[in-house]
Amino acid sequence: MNTEDPAVEMRSISKGFNGVNVLNDVAFEVRTGEVHALAGGNGAGKSTLMKILQGVYHADAGSILVAGKPVDINSIQDAKAAGIGMVFQEFSLVPSLTVAQNIFLAAEPQGRSGLIDDREAVRKAREIFADMEVDVDPRAHVSRLGTAYWQLTEIAKALAQDARVLIMDEPTASLARHETEALFDLVARLKKRGISIIYISHRMDEVYRIADRITILRDGRRLLTEPLTNVTPEQIVEGIVGKKIEGQLSYRQRDDYSATAIPVLEAKGISSGNRVRNVSFTLHAGEILGLAGLMGSGRTELARVLFGIDPLESGEIWIGGKKAAITSPRRAIEAGLALIPEDRRAQGLVLDHSVRDNLLLPLLDRIRRGPLLDTAAGKSLSSSLIKKFAVKVAHPGKPVRLLSGGNQQKVVLAKWLGTEPDVLILDEPTAGVDIGTKSEILDMIRELAKAGKAVIVISSEYPELLAVSDRVLILRDGSITGDLKRSEIADEESLQLAVQGV
Amino acid sequence: MNNSTVSTKASGGGASDKFKRTLRELDWRRYVIYIGFVVVFIFFAVLLRDQGFLSPNNLLNIFRQTATITVIAVGMTYVIACAEIDLSVGSVAGLSSVCTAMALSQWGIVPGILAGLAVGLVVGSINGALVSLLGIPSFLVTLGMLGIAVGVAQWITASAPQPILNDTFNLLFGSGNFGPVPGLIVWSAIFVAIGAVVLSRTKFGRQVLATGGNRTAADFTGINTKRIKFQVLLISGVVASFAGMLYAGRLESGRFQWGSGDELSAIAAVILGGTSLFGGAGSVVGTLFGALLIGLINNGLILAGLDSSQQQVVRGAIIILAVALARKK
Structure with missing residues (x-):
């Protein structure tokens, strides 16, 4: 566990797309049996770096060493052969096949006849799960299992290919709390077996809990690599946020919205599934309310409940001082709501x-x-x-x-x-939008509030939230853990810390 | 395509440039059915000029023979534009012809017509309910219904044809003329006209296209997509049952075989007409020309003296060719 040999070493990696440098002379090294956190803001180069390691992209310059030997990784197959496995954020399993069939997909054990030996596959899968000390039935169809089991299957699949290094990208985003605990235990066991883990996460508490060291990337360069015992959460947040100057995204003091006596929208203890739990808040005409939270904190799900897409299991929604029965998007529209959905291509438009x-x-x-x-x-x-x-x-x-x-x-x-509409809910309104259009959209949001509309903005981009919101709700595990006036939030860093809950 | 647009814009100016640009941006694939129709028509007109292809009688015959397919295909356009399929239309037509004939000989013309339409109403509702409420794929639901409807028709008649002796019915739905125009042509014109206007000019039509184009987005827009799916299958069933009465009138009898295999011709007509097999786009006028093109080919091949096995081969090849030309990218 404590061997200091790097399991993987990436040396002075550079990569550009269309003349724009995304990675600049980045060094990254993971020791054997180490959990190494990789952090950085959007566009810092984390995913590009990992894609180079997985063979999806090829670096323009630099070299990769696995267990001290230089390797040439040109394809996903090369990466697998070098012992690098990926646990995908969006899982790469075939739902209609069994767990064992997925684990050995394209590497099925064959019997003497040349046909696939399913029994052998099940036996081997059982062995892998036994080593992982988890209980998964290899003969179960993946489609019948929950997300936590999908993830275990993904991990087993990587281990079946003799992976020595596992890349995990936001692995807890879709897990419930007890499943997260189980995953952490598994990570600890894998570590003991000398398997290295590259852990990509925005959740500070998790990083502190399971990672040994952290590397922070900013603007395509390595900012630092340190043992976690040497860095404070404030340092990490500052490292991620940087001292960006976002002139166009700066907050403009708006006239105090007319806090009318009756809120336009009021949620009274609403719950749905396990991502929206007992949420209460009010929204007034002319107000812009920001919703901040990590991925999987229930931001989108809250919007879906308000708009009648997901069923309201308990609690009440009041609109304009009257209790409203929002059971479908059509009812929501009639009640004066509009939702700009998160995924405009899949949910917003008929392309x-x-x-x-x-x-x-x-x-x-x-x-x-x-x-x-x-x-x-x-x-x-x-x-x-x-x-x-x-x-x-x-x-x-x-x-x-x-x-x-x-x-x-x-x-x-x-x-x-x-x-x-009287109430406009925008879910990630500027995702995948260029900076010019972004500020145009933010201006539109301000205009709408000025015209007396009530607006809810959901965004994972804190500068944007801070630029438009009059008030920010902090969501964590489906519950509201903070309700902050804009004037109470000093800067992006303090919002980050509030969202992280550290 | 994007690049060429940009470069033309950059060079800019000039009426001829503008014309060229319009020409280039014209999505000719959308019009491939009309081009194909004209090409095939001219081809037969030249090749078969001595066999009487162009005689008014023969041309009217083409219309008459394609009337039932045209009517069925109008309903099918809605189903396919909504990203569903209805394989039961042919046997619904057969069952409707049988029920019409039996009710007609028992109780008279009005109950006969109502019995025929009731077949479509019942089958369409069942199809629609199973697809929209239980979420069973329409391919499977209507495949099962194909067998059920034709089986029922054969069962209640003990496979025997049911003659229709009511001349009013036969004239109205079959061989009669409205003024100088054959009744079958009038019926297809009515269905095509209503179908075209409803699809392109009503709220319902837009919602059908939106549901077929992106069901999630339609749901998010407040459209009750379940109801839309139910409605298109109901429409398709009722329209098919009407086509069954056209069979009954033209052939002066009800028989379980009437309409057998029509689902494939109707689907071919719809796809040839430019309706996307994946939903979201549909043209009823295109469907009419798709049906006419199939009729034209059938007629031309018969006049050319091909036997029925050869006709099938040529017809299949032409349909594949036309769809290949019309596909995107």
Whole structure:
């Protein structure tokens, strides 16, 4: 366990895409039997570095040594052969196959006849699980198992390929608390067997609990590599956040919103599944409420409950001082709510349909004359929305899939604001949007609040939350753990610390 | 395509440039059915000019013979545009012809028509409920229903044809004319016109396309996609039962074999007409031309003297070719 030999060493790795340097002379080394945390903000280069190690990308410069020997990793197969395994954040299993079949996918044990020996596969899988000291039935179909078991299967799959180094990317994001505990125990056991683990996580408490050392990347360079006993959480957060100057994203003091007596939206102890637990909050007209929390903290799920997509299991939603029965998105829309969903391509747009048709979809009643739709009215309504939201499109009849991410997001915004909602919920409104469009969207949000709308903004980008929110709710494991006025939050670092709960 | 657009824009200016750009951006694949129709028509007109292909009688015949397929395919357009499939339409038509004939000889013309439509209503509702409420894939539901409907039709008639002696019915749904125009053509025109307007110009039509294009996004937009799926299968069933009455009227009898295999012709017509097999896009007028193209090919091949086995081979090849030309990218 304490051998100081590096299991993997990456030396002065550089990588660029289209002339933009993503990694600059980065050194990274993991010792045998070590849990090494890898941290960094968005775009710091973590995932690029890991993709180079897995053979997805090839480094422009630098070398990789496994167990002291230089290796050439050009493909995922090369990485596997070198003993590097990945536990995918989005799992790479075939749901219709059994656990054992997944573990030995494309490396099935064969009997003398040349046919696949399923019994042998099950036996070997049992051995692996016994070594891991976990109880998984190799003959169970993966589709019937919960996420925690998927993860165990992923780990077993990597171990079956004799992985000596495991990369885990936010492994606890989709786990319940007791499952997380079980995973940590497993990590400790793997460590004892001399397996090294690269642990990517934004959760400070986890990193402190299981990691031996941490490497922080910032802007494609290595900031530090230190044993965790030598660094404080404040140092790590500062390292991740950096001293970025985000002029366009800075907070502008807004006039105090008119805190009317009756809130536009009030959640009273609402619960749904195990990601939304007893959540209560109020939202007033003209107010922008930020929702902050780590991945899996229940931010998106809260939005889904409010909008009637997931069922409300207990608690009440009050709108404008009256109890509302929101059982479907249609009811939510009728009650004056609108949701800009997290994944605009999958949830917000019909990509093959024209910009105009997408814009008009929630507004069909407004352009109806008798049983028919008034084409001319639809054209003028969609054109006015395109103009109002500055969507850049050559012709409204073009399929929306041809637009850039930022313009697609504007179409989603325009589509929903056309319904003139009282409450607007935006889930990651600027994900995958260029910086210019980003500040445009943030300006729009401010304008809407000024016009008296109540807005909820969900974002994993703290600068953005801080730039627009009047108040920030902190979510953790589905519960609200903090309700902070913007003026009470000094900077991004203190918001990070509040979200981390350290 | 993106690159070329950009480069043309950069060079800019000039009416001819603009024309070229319009031409390049024109999505000709959407019109491949019309191009194909014209090409095949001219081909037969030249090749078969001595066999009377262009005679008014023959052209009317093409319309008449494709009427039932056209009607069924109009309903099928909604189902496919909604990213579902209905394989039961052919046997629904057969069962409807049988029920119409039996009720008609017993109780008269109005109960006969109602009995036929009731078949579509019941089968369509069952299909729709199983797909939208229980979430069973429509392919399986309607495949099962294909067998059930044709089996019931054969059972209640003991495989015997049910003659229809009511001349009013036969004239109305079959061989009669409305003024100078054959009734079958009028019926297909009505179905195509209503189908086209509803799909492209009503809220329901838009919601069908949105549900087929991206069901999740449609759900998030507040569309009750379960209801939409139910409705398209109901429409398809009722429309197919009407087509069954057209069979009954034209052939002056109800028989379980009427309509057998029509589901494949109807699906082919819909896909040829430019409706996406994966849902989200649909054109009823395209479907009409798809059905006419199939009728045209059938007619031309018969006049050319090919025997039925050869016809099947040529027809299959032409359909594959047309769909290959119409596919994206």
